Amino acid sequence: MPPSPVRPDRSSPHPLWRDDTVTTGIHLDPTRKHDFLFLIEATDSNPNGDPDAGGMPRTDPVSGQGLITDVAIKRKIRNTVALLNAHQPEPGYEIYVEAGVALNAQHERAYAARGDKATQADARAWMCQNFYDVRMFGAVMSTGKKPAGRVQGPMQIGFSRSIDAITPLEIGITRVTPTKQEDVDAFNNPTENKKGKETEMGTKHIVPYALYCGTGHFSAPLATRTGVTTKDLAIFWRAFQLMFEHDRASARGSLALRGLYIFTHDDAFGRAPSHSLFDRIEVKQLHDATARSFTDYGTPDIDDTDLPAGVTLTRLIG
Template sequence: MNEFINRGTGLLLIEVKNSNPNGDPDRESDPRTRQDGRGEISPVSFKRKLRDLVDAKDAPIWKELAQELELPEEGFDIMESKRTKRAEVNALSIEERLAKYWDARVFGATFLEGETGEKESFIASGVAQFGLGVSLDPVKIERMTTTKVLPVEEGKTKGMAPLGYRIVSYGLYVMPFFINATAAQKTHCTKKDIDLLLRLIPHAYKETASYIRSQVDIRHAFYVEHNRARGTFNDFRIIETLTPARINKLSGAAESWKDYDEEALQKNIDILNEKLSGKTSPVIDLMECL
């Protein structure tokens, strides 16, 4: 099933402006941060947005991509969906689950023996693995109290949400991702599944924007496809080269994309493409393939 899938190495540059890209439930939904002040975006959070785009079968984005990629009507359900009932999933064999659920084939799934008495366990790592998104520099978190309209039955017309609006003023996050063709043997992932994934990535944030994520988007989505399934170049050398640097090696919180050396980044990409020649396809930016 995976004979046409090659290894892939990607890096997302996620730009955040006055938004909360991923709230931390352990900190009253503050934007996630680590001890050095840099922000974080969990892989689960990003994959949730891709799942939601596939799950929204009536939305224009799904209809257009399904037509362009000539996707069949069946086989692209989402296992991790609010509409999916665990009992119905457990009633299916592993082969039936993989044939039905796109996210199980691409991201993998873990179903252990549960209350339903299921005899067959399914633990598999997916073909696509997204790493933790981390901002290149420390981020500034702003908090403010907002007003909100309360239900009429409470006898009030408005109320307050103390410090309920928690945002990152600006941050540039890098999130690596990898396509592992070997895992396709277990999940029956096909090249068409991966093609859909790559086409969805540019739309992940702008098509799932919300009140608190109004200005989160991907500035660059770099991707390198290797010439064979087991890979032909060091993943981390690719990622390091595609990671932008601050102008004049400044430190502290950045204020905009202009604080990063875009010209040097492009030169690095040109040099990397020379090294990749004959081993991988050239670096592409999925954001230019909308």
């Protein structure tokens, strides 16, 4: 087992936390096991394009259900944590997997900080201490001349799957100007061999409507290894609720978090299997017609009576 990292002081409230529902409560206790279920609504949006399919929304080829990968969700959380911390940077909240930054360079920082005699375990502890996503999600840091090893993250998120089958659409669009200047020049002064062009065609992929359901898990024993604090969990739930609010883009249309339900156990290893807890939350259509809004599903049916001893349900959304 790697040595426990030196923990910076991350106990004070973050300046951008504004919601008391994510700054108090047992769902912030890193010594407990947490299992959570969430609902994501997509309207005229491509929530997660598949690069192997030309950017089309990801689907299960057998059931036709839409998919959102865990990687897509964690990317949004990383981006949101970076935004929350940018206003008043604090030690311990850097992001390891960041656009435009080589991973090996981050490993080298760890060795430089720990000195000439630093071991891989020292570097790994430094990475956990300084990078929020390493501490929460884990990382494989075995590349480069100065590898920092592997960290198994305590916070894991699975694929999200739409409640019903989706019907992806490909929408044709035009742009009023071409990309290349020579096309503009040729259009304004056409010749027999080159006519040029004044517009260009493109496509957008959307899902008219879908409601996705996903799950996640937090392991307290693994959190002890990486040094997760109450504040780390608070910023995770805050970022989870904000991740679509600051990730707007033409391709993604409208995405909204419609439900976030956390089952907290009173010990580190859990009091009940997570699947039995998730089965207590049922989302179903109210009628046979194709769903086109959240109201077509109604309020999720949540059975919170007679929960297993030691399990508490916290509803952050829904």
